[in-house]
Amino acid sequence: MPRPPIANQIRRLRFEHGEMTQSELAERIGMTRQTVAAIEAGKYSPSLEAAFRISRVFGAALEDVFQWTEAG
Amino acid sequence: MSFRETSAWITLTSVLLCFGVYFGSLATGHVRAPSFVTLHLLLLCVSALVVLQIGLHAVAACFAPRAARALRDEREQLIQMRARGLGYYVLMAGVLALAIPGHMEGSKIDLMNFALLDVVVASLVVSAAQIVMFRRGV
Numbered sequence: 047m048p049r050p051p052i053a054n055q056i057r058r059l060r061f062e063h064g065e066m067t068q069s070e071l072a073e074r075i076g077m078t079r080q081t082v083a084a085i086e087a088g089k090y091s092p093s094l095e096a097a098f099r100i101s102r103v104f105g106a107a108l109e110d111v112f113q114w115t116e117a118g
Numbered sequence: 119m120s121f122r123e124t125s126a127w128i129t130l131t132s133v134l135l136c137f138g139v140y141f142g143s144l145a146t147g148h149v150r151a152p153s154f155v156t157l158h159l160l161l162l163c164v165s166a167l168v169v170l171q172i173g174l175h176a177v178a179a180c181f182a183p184r185a186a187r188a189l190r191d192e193r194e195q196l197i198q199m200r201a202r203g204l205g206y207y208v209l210m211a212g213v214l215a216l217a218i219p220g221h222m223e224g225s226k227i228d229l230m231n232f233a234l235l236d237v238v239v240a241s242l243v244v245s246a247a248q249i250v251m252f253r254r255g256v
Contacts, residue, residue, distance in 0.1 A: 049255075077191040080120040080252070089255030090193050 050091040053113045057086055059104045075099040121178060121185035122194050123252040128174040130245035136167040137238045144231065152227040197251045205244035212236025 060066040072082040075096060084090035085100075092100065101111045119127075140163040143149045149156050179186035190198065212235070219232050 078120055078122075078185065078188070078194065080123075081191050081193040084193060084255055087255075093192050096192060 049088050051115045052088065052091050053115050054086065054088065055111055055113075056082075056100065059106065059111065063104060071100070071103060074103050120194075120252065121182045122190065122197075123249060124178045124182075125175060126245045126248040126252070128171065128178065130242060130249065132167055132170040132174065133238060133241050133245070136163045136170065137234075139163055141231075141235060141238075151231065152225065156227070193256065196256055197248055200251060200256065201244045201247035204247045205240040208243045209236060209240040212239065 056071070060068070060071060068082045068086070069079045072079045075082075076099070077096065081090065081092075085092050085096075097108060097112055101108045104111060140160055143159060144151060144156070149159055175186075212233075216229065216232055216236070219229055224232075
């Protein structure tokens with residue numbers, strides 16, 4: 047599967063927020079741990095709603111969590 | 119492995135096992151259609167499939183009760199939708215291919231078995247596609 051041209055800072059943000067686990071993040075945004083892992087690994091591009099939910103958990107702007115990579 | 123992926127594995131293996139026995143018996147000539155033996159074997163295989171599906175899903179749910187109760191999230195819904203889309207094409211191709219035994223000397227029971235095989239293959243494709251997408255991403 048080709049990876050979507052979207053990078054993310056979820057891993058870094060999780061560790062900056064008290065070493066939040068993928069399970070904790072998943073629970074807070076109403077998703078499975080596997081889906082959070084897939085998003086974090088760039089294997090799945092979340093919906094706009096899910097992206098906003100993730101950025102709200104970290105109290106960050108959407109662009110600080112997800113970035114469009116031109117090289118993609 | 120997530121509960122949904124486990125569920126896909128359960129469906130794949132149980133369908134493969136139960137209908138493998140049925141079609142394997144027909145293909146090797148252990149039973150000959152049409153007969154009550156064939157009907158009984160089919161009923162036995164379908165019953166076994168239902169029991170296996172319920173039993174194995176219950177066991178899987180015991181290991182992940184919250185995941186089993188939770189609704190599918192957006193990625194799981196997307197995977198299910200794409201896998202079913204693939205299964206639909208297989209099902210349609212099989213239905214169109216029914217014209218072949220339908221226009222030949224095949225009996226009604228042959229036609230029924232061909233249609234059943236089509237449903238089984240489509241089901242296997244759906245489960246296999248789900249597993250691949252869970253593993254490799256969508």
